[in-house]
Amino acid sequence: MIGVLGPEGTFSEKAARRLSPGAEIRYFRDFEEVISAVEVGDADLGVVPLENSLEGSVGATLDSLLRHDVEIVGEINLRIRHCLLGRGGAEGVRVILSHPQALAQCRGYIKRRFPEAELRTTGSTSHAARLAQEFPEMAAIADAEAAGRYGLAVIERDVQDSDENVTRFAVVGRSAPAPTGRDKTSLALYLERTEPGALWEVLGEFATRGINLTKIESRPSRRALGDYYFFIDLEGHASDPQVKEALARIRERAAVTRVLGSYPRTD
Amino acid sequence: MIGVLGPEGTFSEKAARRLSPGAEIRYFRDFEEVISAVEVGDADLGVVPLENSLEGSVGATLDSLLRHDVEIVGEINLRIRHCLLGRGGAEGVRVILSHPQALAQCRGYIKRRFPEAELRTTGSTSHAARLAQEFPEMAAIADAEAAGRYGLAVIERDVQDSDENVTRFAVVGRSAPAPTGRDKTSLALYLERTEPGALWEVLGEFATRGINLTKIESRPSRRALGDYYFFIDLEGHASDPQVKEALARIRERAAVTRVLGSYPRTD
Structure with missing residues (x-):
């Protein structure tokens, strides 16, 4: 399940x-x-x-x-291909409903086509579609399939701001899959902000071992301005000797080194 | 102006x-x-x-x-200290209005106190306060000062999820300020994702010259998944010899190196 x-x-x-x-x-x-x-x-x-x-x-x-x-x-x-779904046509739309991520992915479209519309966030795109059933002045941004499920018409297709969505x-x-030889590992790192060059040194543990990073993204720690967690994805499994060695070196230095998982790559 | x-x-x-x-x-x-x-x-x-x-x-x-x-x-x-503003008390609140950033900063509070409330995004916190004037079932998340300006009561103070907000x-x-000796420089960098270790090398140009970074944050380029701009703040002015040299070396390597500004530090 x-x-x-x-x-x-x-x-x-x-x-x-x-x-x-x-x-x-x-x-x-x-x-x-x-x-x-x-x-x-x-x-x-x-x-x-x-x-x-x-x-x-x-x-x-x-x-x-x-x-x-x-x-x-x-x-x-x-x-992700978003559609504008509603009970009627585009003319009557006064309120646009969707999950905040979906509204953000269609920000340019909404501003251009519905500059006066009121935007309401919902817990999910399909929740937006369910609500839009009830009121003709509301439209939802959701998957085309939600139209059929909630008895709505597709007012417009592909309303996301870029097709590269x-x-x-x-x-x-609950349990880690065994290595397949073509894996990816996701990490969360927290470095003390008082150590300049710390991120550079951490990245060096990977670079000097020939470990490719496929993602590095920062996210506020919610403790103070300019204080971040780094989310890193790398090619390899946490049990690979090179990855294991890099992680051991990083653990000596980072305040938090958390392996979120090692799993088969899809790309 | x-x-x-x-x-x-x-x-x-x-x-x-x-x-x-x-x-x-x-x-x-x-x-x-x-x-x-x-x-x-x-x-x-x-x-x-x-x-x-x-x-x-x-x-x-x-x-x-x-x-x-x-x-x-x-x-x-x-x-930033957010308040919940409205015409009446907390009991009647069915709809909470605010800028998406403010709603996100109060996500935990809203979920705890108003799990059933409908959330609507507005163009600004004060726009939310102006709208909340009109309907007793609406409350706005905004600055306490907006209460007086828009004739609303402060229903609850300090509703942000952390006081470190x-x-x-x-x-x-339009024109860059002269160096003060205590400046900060903001950069946007775009590296070709096909070059592993490129970010490490860029950070090395700063680290090896003793230039402190006060921020490094990634942001999707909106071109493809895993493709980012990096926004970096460093201590120093773009006209400082060390910073100038590091930027020249980075320009040889990065697809885009844009200095967003050099300006006096506040901290």
Whole structure:
């Protein structure tokens, strides 16, 4: 049973169905609930968005991964094509509803086509579609499939600001998969800000061992301005000798070195 | 005349008044309009939020700084204390309005105290306060001062998720200030993702010259997943010999090296 953000029709569910077409799906109210359900065994796996090519990291997911004892066991890249869904045509639209990430991915479109519209955030894109059923002046930004599910018309397709709109989802579980020879490892690092050059030294542990980084992203620690966690993805498994050695050296230096998971690469 | 996000009562205006208490203020609808007004001479200076200690970079500002020919000429750190403002008490609140950044800074509070409330995004915190005037079931998250200005009561004070809630504002102008001996330089870098270790090498140009970085933050390039701009702040002026030399070496290597400004440090 796979946990995802609900109600039915979210992009998380679409990613989960790509992972396992016949799996039973259970819906949760937010990403933290999905991750926490996996931790306590209420779901076998969870599928949550990690980052998007237009908007970057999904902060709520990264924060939850740090707080809960779960492992990233896989990844799924899904091309996101947003549609404007509603009961009528574009003329009557006064309110646009969606998840904050989806509104941000369509910021340019909304400003251009509906400069006067009121924007309301919802817990998910499909929740927006469900609400838009009730009022003709509301439109939702969601997946085309949500139109059929919630009895709405597709007012406009491909309203995301760029066709290069891809979301990377993490598959979250309780036990780490064995190395496949083509793996990726996700890390969270916290360096004391009082040490200049610390990030450079950490990156050097990877660079000098020929370990490729596929992502480096910073995220506020929420402690003070200019104080960050770094989220790093690298090619290799945490049990590979070179990666193991680099991590051991980094642990001597970083205040927090947390392996979020090693899992098969999709790209 | 200083341009800020309007209507009156935003935190941007508060930062601008700290910079220059008696200055004439002109209000714009979004950060891009503020920056573009400075570029074409419709405002002498602009004050826009750059980053927040809880939520990180303000993407819309960074994107606009890359698109317009302006200089960061100063910075202002402002402690942000959000209040819940409304016409009545907490009991009647069904809808919470605010700027997306403010809603995110109060995410935990809203979830705890108003789990069922509908969230609507507005162009600014003061815009939310102006709207909340009209309907008793609406409350706005905004500065306490906006309560007086828009005839609202303070329902609850300090509703941000952490008291370490500081926003760093950039002062934007058309001409670079002269070095003061205690300056900071802001850069945007774009590295080809096909070059592993490129970020490490770039950071090395600073580390080996003893140049301290006060910030490094990544932001999606909006071209592809895993493709980033890096926003770096360093201690020193772009005309300092060491900084100049490091920048020259980085320019040979990075696809884009853009100095956003050198300006006096506040901390």
